[in-house]
Amino acid sequence: MKLTKRNLLAGLTVATAGMLMAHAPLSAFAQDKPVAGGTLNMLMQPEPPTLMLGLNQQGPTQFAASKIYQSLLTYSKDLKPIPSLAKSWSISPDGLTYTFVLHKGVKWHDGKPFSAADVVFSADKFLREVHPRMRALMTQRVESVVADGEDKVVFKLKQPFSPFIYAFEVSTMPIVPKHIYEGTDYRNNPANNTPIGTGPFMLKEWKRGSHIHLVKNPAYFKPGLPYLDEIYLRVVPDAASRAVAYERGIVDVLRGGDVENFEVRRLQKLTDTSVTMAGWEMFSPVMFLQMNLRRQPFDNKVVRQAVMHAMDRNFILKNIFFNVGKPATGPIASTTLYYDKNVPSYEFDMAKAKKMLADAGVKPGNYTIKLMPLPYGAVWDRLSEYTKQQLEQLGFKVTIDAADAGGYSKKVSDWDFDITMNFLYQYADPAIGVSRTYISSNIIKGTPFANNHGYSNAQVDRLFDAAPVALNPDVRQKMYSELQRLIVDDVAVGNLLELQFATLYRNKVHNLVTTGIGLNETLDTVWIAK
């Protein structure tokens, strides 16, 4: 490093302060002007099956492919839309017309020009066929999507739908190249293995089971970006080995979920490490107990309320999630739009829970409950064991009925469970990520991650229909507040925790988490101090 007065001062400051605050990020003292170059090493687990984001929206696919593909918008940490492929946009006063003006000079990785026709093809043809969330959105909400010249796209809606502005996140509406996919069998197109996007990084090599190597796109449309020369995403299946990878300096970043929460507490004490909880605001998953409302004893609302009183959310947060997260008050996360904390509460009170069952004439000893853990790792096994213990304290007989991911998905889809647990991304607006768990039109056998527990409340259905089409935000808030109160009172599901994820990274890495979609961003402004 060049010895300047500023650097010298910074060094002295660090040395003096180091004794007192060994864990403080050094970034405040180090260089603050972005420098180009360098390699960012990260992990991905599990390995994505494909990098074609239009075909697969699994978490790891979103993370890896979001450097290659882009959408029209992205979203700030407070969920405001910000430009991506679109440089500006407008919404007509009647809420029916969304007009996007695209950046000029954008090119696909194969050198072909990007235009409004690609957006129309992606939304109206490609994603409508292969992307279930987009298909539902396009079919139910969109009247037409047309190109107005080379750089303007106009979406006309069937009726006002305020959450529509949140449909332009990269995993929801990845823009794919029309010239490669038009007229082909999308799923079997050979280009799926050599993805062509508009993003700041291009796929150089994918050695399955080992790593994905992304390199800088020299023709990226934002001048001077990306700063990084390359990104390596390494496949390390074992959580303990991933912690070792960070400790040994093999990788620079640990993404939320890369290591167990108890490792987060240890690793964040490393001297050159920063930690942030930001970057998940768009997704804000709420974890819940899913009780099958078709089966005894969970068809009884009092039983569900008693179960909620028997679950100590603070204990779960502290001892199972190691204080990463916060207790949920209802179906909507505090970081999602229209959150309202004024809902009925279920404080932990085992005596009260038992009394509620007794008063309702429920004899828990008559029921043997099969509890199916979420098959995503040790933390969910621990939560299952805790839930079993609490239900047994209420007097129920409980057996744990474990299944792997395929088996879990099948059993939940076929309503073949007594009680299980899950969490779902909320995607900023309750109409997108929350309503699917509660509306009765989503009780569809054979469909995973829907209203599989069988909750049906006509008033809830009406409010979920009305809120997103209301033009006045205050009216929407009132409706969503009412919805939250109804759902919590009914215990449609037992909302337990707002999941949070810690991102750990070396202090030399800058601009890592800048928006509400965190590491699913393009990372075009990330830079590494020399």
Add this chain to the structure above:
Amino acid sequence: MKSIGFVPNRLAKAVFVVLGVIVLNFLLIHLAPGDPASVMAGEAGAGDEQFLAQLRQQFGLDQPLYTQVWLYLKGVVQLDLGFSYRNNVPVAELILDRLPATLLLTGSAFVFSLLLGVALGVMAAARRGRIADSAIMTGALLFYATPLFWVSLMAILVFSIQLNWVPPFGMESVGAGLTGFARIVDIAHHLVLPVVTLGLFFTAVYTRITRASMLEVSSLEFVKTAKAKGVPPGQITRRHVLRNALLPVFTFAGIQAGQLLGGAVLTETVFAWPGIGRLMFDALLQRDYPVLLGVFLVTAVMVVLVNLATDMLYRFVDPRIEVNA
């Protein structure tokens, strides 16, 4: 020629064994709840009936099971192992991409455990009742009883994190751009921990078998005769005792070859080794039937061939043995 005359007949039988394995595996896999379509719909966070039906039709999962088995068998006969729904590539390509890593890992572990186990067994037998014998057998018992995953994690902790002697995982230094001899050295460096941890259990087994077998053969009359004739002790051990004592070791080596892949799933996971063990595990979780069947087929063929090689080795080690076709 007599020594290998049984081979063609055995190979012909092996074809039926492998076909049986394919059909059995096909049926067993379909007994598990869930299919690739439901897993993929789940990953999309949505997926209605129409989406699931679309996927099932595309993957041929809407056909009756016997039709699916028949189509698969027809493909296998034409050396077509099918197409991975999830990875969007031919199964053969996926397996061939990952097989060399597994063969390198399991082959090295096989050689490591066989050579070290036999050497330790011979040493323990030669020093029966002494401190060396007790130390070797205690060590063997320890590694025989210790779970592989624990040994793996401890090995990483000690030799990678504390001592920094070897890399903690991976097959090579990603992004180092090494070629030629430097790359071979790099891979060998990465190979140390997984091979040792995968091989320790089998080393313990070989040690125990070799020692027991050596002691048994040492007490036979022909060894006493050799001693009476004044043959040097080292020569007696190498030429007379060890050669006869090795037969049970070879028997177990044949079994080990089949078991190594099971251990490789765990070793490849802990050490991020890009082999077919992990491919199989991932395919199982994702219900990627063609990949699972492809891996099962390849491993079945490998086990059959290793068993055949073991039988041929018997004839070489002890020409008195007749191997029936």
